[in-house]
Amino acid sequence: MTVPKAEPESVDRRSLHERIAADLRDDIMSGQLAPGSSLPSTAQLKERFDASNATVQKALQLLKEESLVVGRAGAAVTVREHRQRTVRPAALMTPGRPGEPYRWLTEAARHGTRARSVLREVAEVRPPADVRSAFGLPADGTALLRSQILLIDDEPAELVDCYYPLSLSRGTALMERRRIKGGAPALLTELGHPPRRSVDRVSARIPTQEQYRALHLTSSTPVLRTLRVVHGDGNGPVEVTVMVKAGHLYELEYEFQVE
Incomplete structure (x- = not known):
């Protein structure tokens, strides 16, 4: 019996920083990253997403603009309270x-x-x-x-x-x-x-x-x-x-x- 081939996954055409922001946003919305908790460090995010420092910072900037997280360069970025x-x-x-x-x-x-x-x-x-x-x-x-x-x-x-x-x-x-x-x-x-x-x-x-x-x-x-x-x-x-x-x-x- 011939086993049908699985449908190929579609290509995510978003820029890498948008994809990183999307994954982190989901972690926040689902409670994986609770209000008041710190996001993984820049080094950890670079390793997780195989991304440059600049790309990670662009992703974090998106989340800051959405008021999902707060923080500044060189300091811990935390999930904002009472957003969802x-x-x-x-x-x-x-x-x-x-x-x-x-x-x-x-x-x-x-x-x-x-x-x-x-x-x-x-x-x-x-x-x-x-x-x-x-x-x-x-x-x-x-x-x-x-x-x-x-x-x-x-x-x-x-x-x-x-x-x-x-x-x-x-x-x-x-x-x-x-x-x-x-x-x-x-x-x-x-x-x-x-x-x-x-x-x-x-x-x-x-x-x-x-x-x-x-x-x-x-x-x-x-x-x-x-x-x-x-x-x-x-x-x-x-x-x-x-x-x-x-x-x-x-x-x-x-x-x-x-x-």
């Missing part, structure tokens, strides 16, 4: 109680960080194709956009574009250019459209130019893009949201219960 954040979408679905801030803000405070949001735009727009598809809109269909950027400890953390059906949002606070007390889930509940079910589609993508600038990214590491379709008690979605996070700073945690 775990996002638990289920914890954000329940609307806040009357008078409470948006759940995202209270969750951030619970983990010891300062969070705030900046409203970027409120307008009737033609949404992206996947948002139009979720709403069942035609190619020239429009929806209300509420766009904001979320900051943690004054660092850009996430771009959030929330879209709402015009039939639901007209004449409500959703149309106003101001933050909504308790967040949109609380307002939707007040309007008789409480969020009941959320469906997420998560993908990793290379950041667009706008995302790169807005999130203050320093390399082309992927971003995490979540398309969230929120359903109420009716047939169609009450909200469709596009969220974009820096991929090297976040992980998503989903919990499922088998019935």
Whole structure:
């Protein structure tokens, strides 16, 4: 019997310093290199990756620019504390109680960080194709956009574009250019459209130019893009949201219960 040949591995065409940074980034993200621990010495990294001193330093510079590590030339480079954040979408679905801030803000405070949001735009727009598809809109269909950027400890953390059906949002606070007390889930509940079910589609993508600038990214590491379709008690979605996070700073945690 003829044994089929294994498929040849594809060639990694990235520069060596990018490949070194990628491997070290994975060590940091997986916890192999814990917060506060020192990276291997330059001599050890040179031996591990068969690289020159200059190449290793370029790799470390990438990680410093991403704020994953701190250190200076000639001194130990250490993994920065509290960089990776775990996002638990289920914890954000329940609307806040009357008078409470948006759940995202209270969750951030619970983990010891300062969070705030900046409203970027409120307008009737033609949404992206996947948002139009979720709403069942035609190619020239429009929806209300509420766009904001979320900051943690004054660092850009996430771009959030929330879209709402015009039939639901007209004449409500959703149309106003101001933050909504308790967040949109609380307002939707007040309007008789409480969020009941959320469906997420998560993908990793290379950041667009706008995302790169807005999130203050320093390399082309992927971003995490979540398309969230929120359903109420009716047939169609009450909200469709596009969220974009820096991929090297976040992980998503989903919990499922088998019935």
